[in-house]
Amino acid sequence: MTALLLPARITMNDARATLAALQPQLQAATAPVLDASALAELDTAAIALLLECQRQARAAGKPLQLVGAPPKLAQLATLYGVGGLLGL
Template identity: 50%
Template sequence: MLTLPPVLTHAVAAGFARGLKPELFTGGPAEVVADAGALQQFDSSALAVLLECRRHALAAGKRFSVSAAPARLRELAELYGVAELIPPSAAATT
C-alpha cells in the first residue's frame, strides 16, 4: 500500500512523486492501493501524483485504486474527468 502524505500540493507533489520506490509497483499483490486517508491539504497536483502511481502500477501489470479518498479529492477527479482512472479500492466500495 502506498500512503499519501497529509499535504500534497503543487509545492511538494513533484518531490513526493520522485520519491516513489519502484518496489511499490513490482512483486507483492496484484493491486496497488493508494491510501488517501491522511490527505488534509491538497490541490489538483494530488491527482497528478495519483495518475503517476496508476501509470507505474499498470506498467507493472497491476491494478490501481485509491482508498479513503476525501470527498473533495473525488470532486476534483470528477471535475478534471479522471475519476474513472483512480477508482475507489474494493474495500472502500463494500
C-alpha cells in the same frame, strides 16, 4: 496487499518529492493500494500524482487501488473527468 500511505499534503510544492518517495514502494508492491485517508491539503497536483502512479502501475502490469479518498479529491477528479481512471 501493500498499503502505501499518502501524506497529509500534496500540492504543487510537494508532488515531485511525494512521487519520488512513492516510486520505490509502487515498484516493490505486487498489488499496491494508495491510502489517501490522511490527505487533508491538496490541489490539482494530487490528481496528477495519482494519475502518474496509476500509469506506472499499469505499465508494470499491476492493479492499483485508491482507498480513503477525501471528498475534495473526489470532487477534483470528477471536475477534471478522471474520477473513473482513479476508481473514484
